[in-house]
Amino acid sequence: MRLALTTSLILALVLAACTKEQATDATAGVPEPAVAAEAAIDPVTGFKMTGDWELVRGNCTGCHSAKLVTQQRGTAQQWLTMIRWMQKTQNLWQFDPGTEERIIAYLAENYPPDAARRRAAIPPNLMPANPYSTASLD
Numbered sequence: 288m289r290l291a292l293t294t295s296l297i298l299a300l301v302l303a304a305c306t307k308e309q310a311t312d313a314t315a316g317v318p319e320p321a322v323a324a325e326a327a328i329d330p331v332t333g334f335k336m337t338g339d340w341e342l343v344r345g346n347c348t349g350c351h352s353a354k355l356v357t358q359q360r361g362t363a364q365q366w367l368t369m370i371r372w373m374q375k376t377q378n379l380w381q382f383d384p385g386t387e388e389r390i391i392a393y394l395a396e397n398y399p400p401d402a403a404r405r406r407a408a409i410p411p412n413l414m415p416a417n418p419y420s421t422a423s424l425d
């Protein structure tokens with residue numbers, strides 16, 4: 288009697304586990320929302336392999352490492368400013384407007400400003416005394 292009870296208890300547990308698994312399987316076919324999928328990283332350049340990444344690779348890795356690009360963050364305007372600076376001072380070529388728009392869209396979308404990348408400034412009352420301060424001399 289006791290054995291039968293134990294056996295049926297185990298059976299019930301196994302059955303419950305199986306039913307649960309089936310419930311999980313039922314949701315397996317539901318497509319994930321697009322935002323959940325992180326773009327794969329190109330092992331050579333480190334660029335996110337999405338959208339116009341090959342256009343950016345073709346135009347932005349000739350003079351310096353792609354890392355200089357991927358470590359940077361910015362709005363579309365900030366990326367444009369960097370491009371203009373390179374065109375003015377670093378011999379970066381001119382882009383036709385369509386190409387430039389696509390490059391900036393890729394950069395602003397994949398490397399946008401990220402508030403969490405920089406810590407907040409330390410409050411003045413928590414800073415150590417400035418050894419170079421001349422304030423105490425007068």
Ligand code: HEC
Pocket residue numbers: 343346347348349350351355356359369370373377378379380390394
């Ligand atoms: C013609 C050469 C050239 C090309 C092509 C080029 N850059 Fe640059 N870029 C430079 C030079 C030179 C520097 C300065 C490098 C340094 O300071 O060591 C630089 C610096 C940068 C920096 C760092 C700026 C900073 O404030 O630290 C970023 C970001 C950047 N480039 C992004 C890009 C992007 C995006 C592209 C493609 C649109 C690109 N570069 C294409 C020459 C180029």
